[in-house]
Amino acid sequence: MASAVLGASVTAGLLWxxxxxxxxxxxxxxxxxxxxxxxxxxxxxxxxxxALAIATGLVALLAVFYTARNADTARRTFACG
Known part of the structure; x- marks a missing residue:
């Protein structure tokens, strides 16, 4: 919920x-x-x-975070099974 509010706020700020x-x-x-x-x-x-450069950097940072999290989840899944 908090991440949705943060994302909406950042998007609204960028559009402004x-x-x-x-x-x-x-x-x-x-x-x-x-x-x-x-x-x-x-x-x-x-x-x-x-503003677009900053937004692009934030999106890239978010993508790296989620990719690392998904890779860690996959690693744990295959290590246990």
Whole structure:
């Protein structure tokens, strides 16, 4: 149950950053203000790219964890049987 809530929260946060939250992150985390036009677009793309890179890393980490857990379960199953 807790992992479902955490997963939903992370997904909602990612979707927010990929949408309207990118401007907020740019201003409040990066401290960048006053950009317009191509400069603003490039900065927002960088924020979104960073968010996607972090999300991809988290998914990869989760995949490694579950793969290791499944391998351990399989090892125990075959060792006992």
């Amino acid at each position: 950053v990929l949408g309207p939250g990118a401007v907020w992150v740019l201003e409040h985390f990066d401290g960048v203000t006053g950009l317009t036009g191509k400069d603003l677009a490039a900065a927002l793309d960088a924020v979104r790219g960073r």
